[in-house]
Structures are given as C-alpha cells and as structure tokens.
Amino acid sequence: xxxxxxxxxxxxxxxxxxxxxxxxxxxxxxxxxxxxxxxxxxxxxxxxxxxxxxxxxxxxxxxxxxxxxxxxxxxxxxxxxxxxxxxxxxxxxxxxxxxxxxxxxxxxxxxxxxxxxxxxxxxxxxxxxxxxxxxxxxxxxxxxxxxxxxxxxxxxxxxxxxxxxxxxxxxxxxxxxxxxxxxxxxxxxxxxxxxxxxxxxxxxxxxxxxxxxxxxxxxxxxxxxxxxxxxxxxxxxxxxxxxxxxxxxxxxxxxxxxxxxxxxxxxxxxxxxxxxxxxxxxxxxxxxxxxxxxxxxxxxxxxxxxxxxxxxxxxxxxxxxxxxxxxxxxxxxxxxxxxxxxxxxxxxxxxxxxxxxxxxxxxxxxxxxxxxxxxxxxxxxxxxxxxxxxxxxxxxxxxxxxxxxxxxxxxxxxxxxxxxxxxxxxxx
Numbered sequence: 001x002x003x004x005x006x007x008x009x010x011x012x013x014x015x016x017x018x019x020x021x022x023x024x025x026x027x028x029x030x031x032x033x034x035x036x037x038x039x040x041x042x043x044x045x046x047x048x049x050x051x052x053x054x055x056x057x058x059x060x061x062x063x064x065x066x067x068x069x070x071x072x073x074x075x076x077x078x079x080x081x082x083x084x085x086x087x088x089x090x091x092x093x094x095x096x097x098x099x100x101x102x103x104x105x106x107x108x109x110x111x112x113x114x115x116x117x118x119x120x121x122x123x124x125x126x127x128x129x130x131x132x133x134x135x136x137x138x139x140x141x142x143x144x145x146x147x148x149x150x151x152x153x154x155x156x157x158x159x160x161x162x163x164x165x166x167x168x169x170x171x172x173x174x175x176x177x178x179x180x181x182x183x184x185x186x187x188x189x190x191x192x193x194x195x196x197x198x199x200x201x202x203x204x205x206x207x208x209x210x211x212x213x214x215x216x217x218x219x220x221x222x223x224x225x226x227x228x229x230x231x232x233x234x235x236x237x238x239x240x241x242x243x244x245x246x247x248x249x250x251x252x253x254x255x256x257x258x259x260x261x262x263x264x265x266x267x268x269x270x271x272x273x274x275x276x277x278x279x280x281x282x283x284x285x286x287x288x289x290x291x292x293x294x295x296x297x298x299x300x301x302x303x304x305x306x307x308x309x310x311x312x313x314x315x316x317x318x319x320x321x322x323x324x325x326x327x328x329x330x331x332x333x334x335x336x337x338x339x340x341x342x343x344x345x346x347x348x349x350x351x352x353x354x355x356x357x358x359x360x361x362x363x364x365x366x367x368x369x370x371x372x373x374x375x376x377x378x379x380x381x382x383x384x385x386x387x388x389x390x391x392x393x394x395x396x397x398x399x400x401x402x403x404x405x406x407x408x409x410x411x412x413x414x415x416x417x418x419x420x421x422x423x424x425x426x427x428x
Contacts, residue, residue: 039177043387048332053173056328059340060320061096062088064310071313072279086343093351096321100167101353102126103189108363116188120147123192127426128352133163137193146413148191153407160273160404164190165201165284166318169325172209174367179228179396181371182206196404200229201284212329218295230401238285246296253297260289273404287315294323
C-alpha cells in the first residue's frame, strides 16, 4: 500500500511541477501582452529564423555579386540584373559573410566580456583580403595602434565607409529582441575599423535583425533599427528621409532612389568624409538607404527585395545581403522558397573560419543563450514541453554622437609588447 501511495505522490509532484512551469510561461507571456515588458520565442523558432538570416545574407551577396560597384550613381537596368541560380547560395568565399565570423569566433572563445583589445588582436590575425575601413583598421592594429584608435578618423581615412555595416548581421542574429546587445557589440567590434556614421550603420543593421525575430512590418523594423543610432547623426537623417520619401512615393522606388541620389550622392555636405568624392560612394549612409529601399519596396517578397536593393547600385552585393538577411529572418528557414536552400552545401567551409553552415548554426545557438542570460532573460518550458526564451524588452541606448569630420580626441591606445607578440601576420 505504501508503495502505491508513494507512486501517486510522485506523480502528483511531477504534474504540479509541470503546471508551475507552464504557469510561469503563461504568466510571463500574459505580462508581455499586457505591458510589453518581455517577449517570448521558442528556441526552435529562434533557430529557424536565425538559419534563415544567414541564408538570406548568402542569397543577397550571391545574387548581387556580379554587379558590385559596376553601377555607380545610376540604377542597374532591369535586363542587367543576374538571373538567380540555386548554387549561388554557396557563398563561402565572400568577405560580406566570413569577416563577421571572426567576431563570432572571438565571442565563442572569450565570451561577451572579452576586451576590445582581444577583439583587435583576433582581427589583426585574420588572413583574408580586406579593403577600405576594414583594411585600414587591420593595418593599424598590426602596427600597434590598438582599438578604438584603429577605427578613429585620425588614423583611418575610411572610418565612415560601409565596412562594419556589411558585417554586423551576426550582432542581431545572436540578439533576438535585444537591440542593446547589438549596440554593445558594435562598440566592441565596430570600433576596430569604423567611427561615427560608419559605426552607426552596423548598429542600425544589428537592431533591424534583432527586431526581425518578432516583427514582419518592414517600416517597424526600420524604425527599430533607427532607435539604435543617435538622432542627431546624418545617418539617422538619411534613414528618416527614406522613410518619408517612401510614404510619399509608395509605388515608385525609382523616384525615391533619385531623391537619395540628389542629397546623399551629389550634395557635398553629406559626403564630408567620403574616401572618394566622385561617382564611387562607399559611405555607410547611402548604402544603408539602399538596404532600406529593398526592405520597404520589396513588400516582403524575397526576389523583389533583393532585386531592388541590388538595382540601387554602388555596393550592390553587400546591400542586398543585409536586406535579404533581415527579410529572411522574418520568414524563417522552413518557409523559404526552395530555390534559396535546395543547393546549400552543409559541408562548405567559410573561408578563414572553422565554420561550415551547421557549425555556424551551433555557435549562434550557444551565443544567443549567453546573450539572453546577460540581458536578464531566461529559458523556460511551455505547455508543449518546448524550450522558450523569455526576453526582457529594453529601450535601445544608442552610442554617443560623433562625426568623422569633427572627430573627438584619440584614446592614445597602443598595444603592449606582450599583445604585439600575440599578433602573427599571415600571408593573404
């Protein structure tokens, strides 16, 4: 009799425990709906969307790749847009993809509390080819100019260029609903090579990804990214302009493109720190405008989003890569058109990284758990016994306002002899 009584009591205890867990989740979810203080997403849904975000980057850069900087200050003619082929998804040699994996590796090895100096050492040790702000920043690091000075305009004449913007996708993909994580990651990794608007571009992109896990209205996603940058910046002005022009011309993206061209390409007041004053424009601002163009005028359609962002010209593989990644995150991997995933090679290794697609997914899963915990969130079980992230809603806190053409003082940051000994320059 005692044996059966013990079994009954144990069964009741287990049921009560499950009920408590379910109630905890239901209570937190209700609180989210009532006050907006938390958001919840199942781990499975997070993984599905995160995988789609990585695929979207690869799709955008693969599709737009043949057009990169071939059309400057002009719209790419419709008949010059490449045709999509499923094998284009395998972009393992693209700097638009693999550079950010250096930052992922630093986080994997040292955690979110890693120093900016360690981030700089790891970037200095990278072996891939680089250009513009990335190249100048890494050269500075290898010469002993430690971050944040490696990205300061005094030492980096490309500090307003697009570089951190093109590689900031990771920051949002491991920070669902946590824009401040994306902002802080920009302060750690974006300052290796950028400053001012160049830095804000990456924080903007990271903020849009963070929102894309919970929102599919592109205007709201863009507005969420905008909250991650200083309101007084020319970068914020540019994105606000695009939103306003879209509202006035919702069915004519080429008219909005011309308005962007007139102000952010042809007006020298908005190119004060351009590394090139001619048709070539690799500033973060105008290229971010082209990301937003794809998102707004693409109407949630993967093809249309990538095509419009590409046809805007200039850095016409990086921009559709960002736009594609953000849009695909809203869609999720399982719901993506088959043509964007049927030829994906799971064994393909991203250049100069230890990652293929499956291992990239695994490290993203590892890092997101750390990010959720750091932000005061947690993981619980729902009634279906699914793992669920409960994520506190925090107001974005943009970094300080600064401008490359009126830069603040340098930090006089230098690597020590011991730190320099850790930098081994590989052959490119």
